[in-house]
Each structure stands twice: as structure tokens, then as C-alpha cells.
Amino acid sequence: MKAIKFAAAAVMSFAAVSAQAGTLDDVKARGELNCVVSTGLVGFAAPDADGKWAGFDVDFCRAVAAAVLGDADKVKFVPSTGKTRFTLLNSGEGDILFRNTTETMSRDADLKLSFLPVNYYDGQGFMVPKALGVASAKDLDGASICIQTGTTTELNLADFFRINNISYEPVPIETNEEAKTNYLAERCDVYTTDASGLAATRAAFEAPDDHVLLPEIISKEPLGGAVRHGDDQWADIGKWVVNALISAEEAGITMDNVAELGKAAGDNPTVNRMLGTEGDFGSMIGLDAQWAMRAIMAVGNYGEIFDRHIGPDTAIALQRGLNAQWKDGGILYSAPIR
Amino acid sequence: MTTESTQAGAGADPYKQHYEPGTHPDLPPPFATSGPLLWLRENLFSSPANIVMSLVSLFLLYKILPGVIDWAVLDAAFTGADRNECRAKASGACWAFISERLRLFTFGFYPVEERWRVWLAFVLLVVVVVAVLWEKCPFRKPLLWFGIVYPLVAGWLLVGGMGLTPVSTDKFGGIMLTLVIGVTGIAFSLPIGIVLALGRQSNLPIIKYSCVGFIEFIRGVPLITLLFVASTMLSYFLPPGTSFDLLLRVLIMVTLFSAAYMAEVIRGGLQAIPKGQIEAADAMGLKYWPSMRLIVLPQALKISIPGIVNTFIGLFKDTTLVIIIGLLDPLGIGRASLADTKWNGLTYEVYLFVALFFFVACFAMARYSLYLENKLHTGHKR
Numbered sequence: 001m002k003a004i005k006f007a008a009a010a011v012m013s014f015a016a017v018s019a020q021a022g023t024l025d026d027v028k029a030r031g032e033l034n035c036v037v038s039t040g041l042v043g044f045a046a047p048d049a050d051g052k053w054a055g056f057d058v059d060f061c062r063a064v065a066a067a068v069l070g071d072a073d074k075v076k077f078v079p080s081t082g083k084t085r086f087t088l089l090n091s092g093e094g095d096i097l098f099r100n101t102t103e104t105m106s107r108d109a110d111l112k113l114s115f116l117p118v119n120y121y122d123g124q125g126f127m128v129p130k131a132l133g134v135a136s137a138k139d140l141d142g143a144s145i146c147i148q149t150g151t152t153t154e155l156n157l158a159d160f161f162r163i164n165n166i167s168y169e170p171v172p173i174e175t176n177e178e179a180k181t182n183y184l185a186e187r188c189d190v191y192t193t194d195a196s197g198l199a200a201t202r203a204a205f206e207a208p209d210d211h212v213l214l215p216e217i218i219s220k221e222p223l224g225g226a227v228r229h230g231d232d233q234w235a236d237i238g239k240w241v242v243n244a245l246i247s248a249e250e251a252g253i254t255m256d257n258v259a260e261l262g263k264a265a266g267d268n269p270t271v272n273r274m275l276g277t278e279g280d281f282g283s284m285i286g287l288d289a290q291w292a293m294r295a296i297m298a299v300g301n302y303g304e305i306f307d308r309h310i311g312p313d314t315a316i317a318l319q320r321g322l323n324a325q326w327k328d329g330g331i332l333y334s335a336p337i338r
Numbered sequence: 339m340t341t342e343s344t345q346a347g348a349g350a351d352p353y354k355q356h357y358e359p360g361t362h363p364d365l366p367p368p369f370a371t372s373g374p375l376l377w378l379r380e381n382l383f384s385s386p387a388n389i390v391m392s393l394v395s396l397f398l399l400y401k402i403l404p405g406v407i408d409w410a411v412l413d414a415a416f417t418g419a420d421r422n423e424c425r426a427k428a429s430g431a432c433w434a435f436i437s438e439r440l441r442l443f444t445f446g447f448y449p450v451e452e453r454w455r456v457w458l459a460f461v462l463l464v465v466v467v468v469a470v471l472w473e474k475c476p477f478r479k480p481l482l483w484f485g486i487v488y489p490l491v492a493g494w495l496l497v498g499g500m501g502l503t504p505v506s507t508d509k510f511g512g513i514m515l516t517l518v519i520g521v522t523g524i525a526f527s528l529p530i531g532i533v534l535a536l537g538r539q540s541n542l543p544i545i546k547y548s549c550v551g552f553i554e555f556i557r558g559v560p561l562i563t564l565l566f567v568a569s570t571m572l573s574y575f576l577p578p579g580t581s582f583d584l585l586l587r588v589l590i591m592v593t594l595f596s597a598a599y600m601a602e603v604i605r606g607g608l609q610a611i612p613k614g615q616i617e618a619a620d621a622m623g624l625k626y627w628p629s630m631r632l633i634v635l636p637q638a639l640k641i642s643i644p645g646i647v648n649t650f651i652g653l654f655k656d657t658t659l660v661i662i663i664g665l666l667d668p669l670g671i672g673r674a675s676l677a678d679t680k681w682n683g684l685t686y687e688v689y690l691f692v693a694l695f696f697f698v699a700c701f702a703m704a705r706y707s708l709y710l711e712n713k714l715h716t717g718h719k720r
């Protein structure tokens with residue numbers, strides 16, 4: 001681990017130098033966007049039977065490619081593990097990172113990343129068998145809990161139980177697969193990890209309905225994309241593509257009606273500005289006027305992306321929850337395009 | 339045996355009969371001295387310890403096998419569009435997943451309409467490998483010459499250019515990627531290893547110490563570190579703007595890595611050759627290279643076969659490490675596929691399939707090495 005940290009530090013110290021070049025020009029010259037994704041995470045990034053990548057994070061890569069290059073398929077996906085993701089980005093092997101990455105201060109400042117707006121608000125949750133009859137995490141006094149060792153979830157768990165003055169018995173495990181096996185064999189009463197991970201794990205059970213996720217979320221995990229320090233124009237492009245997808249849902253622009261709405265300026269100035277029929281917002285970030293239109297046309301607005309990969313109608317069946325628009329009781333609140 | 343009775347007749351015990359000289363019929367051997375019973379007695383029940391172990395193993399098989407066969411064959415679903423369909427059909431393994439993903443496992447992300455090129459390269463590879471390994475192969479000589487240019491032909495077929503649509507190497511994946519890395523590593527590490535081993539024994543200090551330095555450096559660093567350096571650090575050392583193909587970097591690193599190990603294996607073989615052999619070659623007026631080629635290396639390589647094949651097998655399995663730099667070998671493809679919501683949670687099937695692939699490949703290499711040892715053994719074998 002120390003060696004990796006050292007290597008990472010060495011990489012980072014070079015990073016500032018290599019990132020000076022205009023990433024936008026590089027991407028355009030290459031004709032392809034290098035997007036760092038996960039090596040496989042249910043609902044967020046996975047190849048299908050024909051080798052085409054699909055998922056929540058993947059669609060954000062495609063949206064950026066559509067905005068910058070005009071073609072959502074001109075993406076080279078760079079699969080990365082949790083350890084290699086930042087190095088790949090900082091060494092220039094990737095232009096942008098969408099890999100369910102929690103934004104933290106140390107990553108932002110110490111690893112020299114610029115985080116894009118949060119695209120998924122996650123947090124640590126609990127899963128219990130329905131038969132246990134537990135309705136709240138505060139009822140878990142004395143429960144045995146499967147927990148991945150060496151993670152922030154372990155610390156969050158200890159904090160939560162200490163604050164509420166109840167006791168638990170930890171069952172340490174290494175991987176999600178191991179946790180699933182232990183939990184189903186009833187070697188622990190509760191399994192805790194990020195809520196989206198719990199939902200994905202539960203979706204793979206023989207009888208998912210026999211298990212419930214408790215309402216308490218005990219930590220903050222704002223997941224978002226990231227780019228290297230040192231190229232503000234490129235960071236702006238990433239930032240505003242994500243903002244445009246979120247704003248599009250708020251403004252009612254969908255994959256189906258975006259072409260119609262973008263033909264000519266309509267009554268709604270917000271929509272006009274976003275789709276380039278009013279003002280000249282694309283050129284401010286080095287793109288043309290139709291940048292947002294192409295992104296929405298390629299993958300749809302935020303809500304459509306969510307519903308397609310992880311929403312209530314998919315096998316993972318995540319509710320919007322915190323990720324609903326601010327008007328609908330969530331905290332998704334994009335800065336306006338104006 | 340006493341042969342009192344002289345009465346011949348139908349139904350009489352043939353052992354008790356008396357025959358005239360030359361008329362004795364062929365009799366079956368005594369009980370349990372031939373056939374399956376003899377095999378059982380010699381291999382499974384030859385000593386008390388053996389009997390106990392055989393019985394325990396049989397008991398374990400009896401306990402485990404029915405469950406495994408039920409799960410993997412009798413109660414398994416071989417077709418289906420997703421995991422729920424599998425579940426509806428059978429409670430055991432869901433092989434439909436593997437059959438749906440077989441193309442992905444084989445070709446990775448290689449464009450569908452260009453996959454014939456991979457097939458062609460593979461068929462040519464089989465032809466070359468057969469010609470190299472099997473000395474009674476028809477047209478062996480021209481095929482061996484073709485084998486020398488094969489890497490160029492295969493490279494052209496897979497990467498494209500010069501009339502073929504270019505396919506970038508990041509589209510490589512799955513079994514095809516493993517074969518590309520494995521075969522390249524195996525084909526190039528042996529000659530480089532031989533040169534390094536000879537260099538290490540050289541009398542010329544510069545050659546000797548550069549070989550020693552190279553071998554010791556590579557052996558002192560884990561492969562995963564070299565791959566990591568190749569994938570991420572190299573871009574800092576190259577002039578800005580140069581793009582150096584990622585797969586090529588991996589191929590070079592893997593080849594150099596196994597060449598260093600190979601050199602040490604072959605050095606072991608070289609040191610087993612008595613000095614008299616070299617002196618005899620000198621006495622016959624052979625210069626350095628002819629004496630190596632005709633006298634020393636044939637003997638040294640023969641002794642080193644087990645070690646060489648060991649290194650090959652290690653190299654082949656090490657190809658799974660490329661996942662760390664974002665290339666997906668069969669194991670990586672399997673893991674990534676598991677994240678598909680349609681098939682979420684089918685771990686056992688994927689890992690069994692990948693294990694089977696590696697086992698078949700490595701076992702074949704091991705058997706060939708045994709065959710080669712038997713064929714070449716000239717009485718030194720113990």
C-alpha cells in the first residue's frame with residue numbers, strides 16, 4: 001500500500017505539468033473521449049453481451065462526448081479499479097472520470113482533482129431480513145452486522161451506534177460477494193454498505209422481497225465526476241454538461257422532445273438558452289450552440305438516465321429519494337444556465 | 339497344481355485336466371491379476387494407508403459429486419434471456435449467461451464485423467503451433483518459415499491498416515487478449531532469455547554485468563508494478579504528445595519479465611553441462627556460436643524443459659493481472675459482466691468458466707512438456 005501511495009504521490013507531482021495542455025483540443029484532435037469508468041458496477045457501468053458499455057456513469061461519459069464531439073459513441077472507456085482511477089486520470093490516460101467517486105476534501109485538494117457537480121447522492125444504509133421485524137436502525141441493539149473492513153463504512157457504523165448508545169457485534173468481511181453469502185446464511189442479522197450497493201445486492205437475491213432497507217442513511221457519499229486540476233475550460237465543460245442534464249429534467253426537456261424544442265426559440269427562455277436558440281452559451285465553454293441539445297438527445301435528461309439504469313422499473317429499483325429535483329423534495333439543484 | 343484326473347469331458351474343471359504336450363489351451367489368468375481389478379489393487383488398495391485414503395476419497399466423492407452434477411448439469415438452465423428466466427427453469431447453474439456472453443469472453447470489444455480476422459489469425463496460429471510442436475507434420479519446413487513471419491501477419495490481421503480497417507488495441511479483450519499476450523510473451527521470451535543466459539556467462543564484463551543487472555532488476559520488481567509503470571508512469575517520461583500503444587507497452591513488459599525468469603531457468607541448464615563438452619567443442623575448432631548451437635544449447639535446453647514450461651504457464655496465468663491497467667482478460671470480462679443488472683449475482687458460473695479455460699490451456703502445456711521430455715530423454719532421466 002505504501003508503495004502505491006508513493007507512486008500516486010509521484011504521479012500527482014507531475015500531474016500539474018502535463019495537465020497544462022488544452023484537454024478540449026486533445027480530445028477533438030483524437031476524435032475520441034477517454035472516460036475512466038468502473039471495471040463493472042451494477043447499474044453504473046457494465047458491458048453488455050456485444051461489449052457495449054452501459055450504465056448510469058457511462059451515460060454521463062456519452063453525454064460529454066456528444067456535447068464535445070457530436071457523437072455519443074466516440075468514447076473510449078478506460079476501466080479502472082478503486083486504486084487506479086485517480087492515477088489514470090492524472091497521468092492523462094483518461095480525460096474525465098465517472099466512477100461512482102465520493103467527493104472529499106482530500107481528493108479534491110491533495111489528489112489535485114476538480115470535481116464536477118454531484119450526480120448521485122449516496123449514503124450508508126442497512127439491510128435486514130423482513131422476518132426480523134425491524135423498522136428502524138435504532139432498533140438494532142445487540143444485532144450482528146456484516147461490515148467491510150478497512151472502509152469508511154466501518155467508522156460510520158461505530159459512530160452511529162455510539163451516538164445512539166446501542167451496541168452491536170461486527171462480523172468483518174472483505175468483499176461484497178462474501179457479505180452476500182454471509183448475510184444469506186444468517187451469519188449476521190444486518191448488512192451495511194452504501195445504499196445503492198445494498199439495493200443492487202438485494203436485487204440479486206432469490207427472494208428480494210424478504211429483505212428490507214431501513215430508512216436511516218448514516219453517512220454522506222456525494223458521488224460525482226472529476227477532471228484533472230489545471231484545465232479550467234475542460235472542467236467547465238464537464239460541469240455544465242452535468243448541470244445541463246439536471247436542468248433539462250427540471251425544464252421538462254426529454255430525449256423525445258429536445259429536437260422539437262431546439263428547432264426555434266420558444267416561450268421558455270430557460271429552455272431557449274439551454275438549447276442554443278437564445279444567447280451564445282456554448283462558445284463560453286469552447287463549444288458550439290447545440291452542445292446541450294446533443295447531450296440530451298444522446299442520453300436523455302437526468303431523470304431518464306436514472307430511470308433507465310437504476311430507477312424503480314429496473315432490477316435495482318432505487319427510489320429517487322435525495323436525488324429527486326429540489327422542487328420534488330430532493331436536493332438535486334443545478335446552477336442555472338444563464 | 340496336481341493333475342490326478344485324466345478324464346476329459348464337457349463341464350469338467352479345465353485346471354484338473356491332463357493334456358498331451360502341445361495341446362494345452364490358453365487359460366485365463368488367475369483372479370485379480372489382470373484388468374480393472376489388478377489396476378484397482380495396485381493403484382487404490384496397495385497398502386493400508388492407501389486403502390484408507392481411497393475409501394475416504396470415495397466417500398467424499400459420493401458426498402460431493404451428486405450435488406455438483408445436479409447443480410452443474412441436471413438442474414442447470416442452458417438457455418434464457420436473463421437470470422429470472424434461468425430461475426424459472428431450474429434451480430441450479432445458469433449457463434445461459436455464459437453462452438450469451440461467450441462472444442464477449444472470446445473477442446472482448448473487437449468490432450463484430452471484423453471478427454473473422456481474429457478467427458483467421460487464430461487458425462493460422464494453430465497451424466504454426468502444430469508445425470512447430472509436431473515434427474511429423476506435413477509441409478513442416480515451409481510452415482516453419484511461415485512461423486517466423488507469423489507475428490507480423492497476425493499483428494497486421496488484428497490491428498489492421500494496409501487495406502484492413504484499423505482496430506485500436508483497446509478493443510482487444512477476453513480470451514483473444516490472453517492469447518495475444520501469452521503467445522507473444524512465450525514466443526519472444528525464450529530467445530531473449532537464451533541470449534540473457536548466455537550473456538550472463540560471458541567473459542566480456544560489459545555484456546555480463548548488463549545482463550546480470552537487467553535480470554536482477556526485473557526479478558526484484560513485481561510484475562504488477564511493471565504493468566502499473568507501463569500504463570501510467572510512462573507517459574511522464576516520454577516526450578509530450580507521443581502516444582505509445584498501451585497493449586504494446588504491456589507486451590514489452592510481460593516479455594521482458596518472463597525473459598528474465600527464463601534466463602535463470604536456462605542458466606540452470608547451462609551449468610549442468612560439464613565443462614568437458616565445451617572444451618571438446620573448442621578442441622574441434624568450433625567457434626563460440628557454433629559450439630553453443632550444436633553442443634551446449636541442445637543439451638541445456640533439454641534439461642531445462644520443465645522449468646521453461648513452468649515459466650510459460652506462470653506467464654499465461656499472469657495475464658489476468660492486466661485488469662489493473664484497465665484491459666479486460668476473460669476474468670476481467672467475467673467480473674464486468676457480473677455487473678449487468680440482467681445477470682447480477684451469478685458468481686460461481688463465471689469463475690468456474692474462467693477456471694476451466696485456464697486449466698485447459700495450462701494442462702495442455704504441461705502435457706506437451708511431458709511428451710517432449712519423454713521423446714528427448716536419452717538415458718539421463720531418473
